[in-house]
Amino acid sequence: MAARIVPGASEDLATAYRRLNAAYQQTLRYAEDVRRLYQQVQRSIYQSLLGLANALEAKDPYTRGHSERVGAVSRSLAQALGLSAPEAETIGQAGLLHDIGKIGVPEAVLRKRGALEPDEWELMRRHPLIGAQIVAPFEFFAAGALTIRHHHERCDGDGYPDGLVGEAIPLGARIVAVVDVFDALTSDRPYRAALPRDEALEHLRGQAGRTLDARIVTAFLELARELPLAEPNVGDRAPLAPGRTIALR
Numbered sequence: 298m299a300a301r302i303v304p305g306a307s308e309d310l311a312t313a314y315r316r317l318n319a320a321y322q323q324t325l326r327y328a329e330d331v332r333r334l335y336q337q338v339q340r341s342i343y344q345s346l347l348g349l350a351n352a353l354e355a356k357d358p359y360t361r362g363h364s365e366r367v368g369a370v371s372r373s374l375a376q377a378l379g380l381s382a383p384e385a386e387t388i389g390q391a392g393l394l395h396d397i398g399k400i401g402v403p404e405a406v407l408r409k410r411g412a413l414e415p416d417e418w419e420l421m422r423r424h425p426l427i428g429a430q431i432v433a434p435f436e437f438f439a440a441g442a443l444t445i446r447h448h449h450e451r452c453d454g455d456g457y458p459d460g461l462v463g464e465a466i467p468l469g470a471r472i473v474a475v476v477d478v479f480d481a482l483t484s485d486r487p488y489r490a491a492l493p494r495d496e497a498l499e500h501l502r503g504q505a506g507r508t509l510d511a512r513i514v515t516a517f518l519e520l521a522r523e524l525p526l527a528e529p530n531v532g533d534r535a536p537l538a539p540g541r542t543i544a545l546r
């Protein structure tokens with residue numbers, strides 16, 4: 298049976314379509330507003346975390362600039378490894394905040410020039426967990442929290458806090474670990490002087506496939522050709538003796 302044409306029906310239909318379209322456009326605008334607000338909230342939370350990171354650097358001047366460098370280089374390394382822009386951004390932010398848990402470590406331990414006693418190590422080794430707890434309330438940063446928690450894991454299972462092995466360690470944490478080790482080695486610390494850049498790179502080569510992820514070390518060595526040279530400043534601290542075990546805090 299042929300459809301009955303009701304007079305005025307096509308006009309009603311056109312009006313309904315216009316209304317529907319207007320409502321759809323309005324929804325898109327709301328969605329865009331919500332997206333912008335969400336980004337603003339994320340940015341302000343991130344700024345607050347940055348404030349905390351700065352407070353940490355005030356407490357532990359030897360790490361001044363370390364967090365920023367680890368953040369920036371981790372982001373570049375993640376990009377070089379082919380990760381997406383948002384993934385690289387999260388890893389960069391986690392790199393920036395990786396030591397934020399040191400805010401919960403007593404200054405006397407952070408600034409100690411000599412070797413740490415076992416109970417002091419115990420306090421120091423808590424910082425990845427404290428850091429992960431600090432950022433835990435921010436759901437959008439869950440991957441970053443995992444990176445912070447695991448940045449001291451070692452591929453051979455000898456790290457902390459969980460003794461994870463190889464690829465069980467989140468990729469972001471394996472990336473930050475390589476950058477962290479390099480930057481720590483080429484910086485003065487209260488307990489030892491900086492290593493020259495080439496020696497630090499040699500150390501990384503030696504750790505590839507042992508404590509550090511070999512593929513990530515290879516990508517880092519490529520990237521390191523473009524990194525600015527770290528000039529060691531030995532000061533009044535004894536330089537690291539050749540062959541001595543390097544214990545990073």
Ligand SMILES: [Fe+2]
Nearest residue numbers: 395396449546
């Ligand atoms: Fe750390």
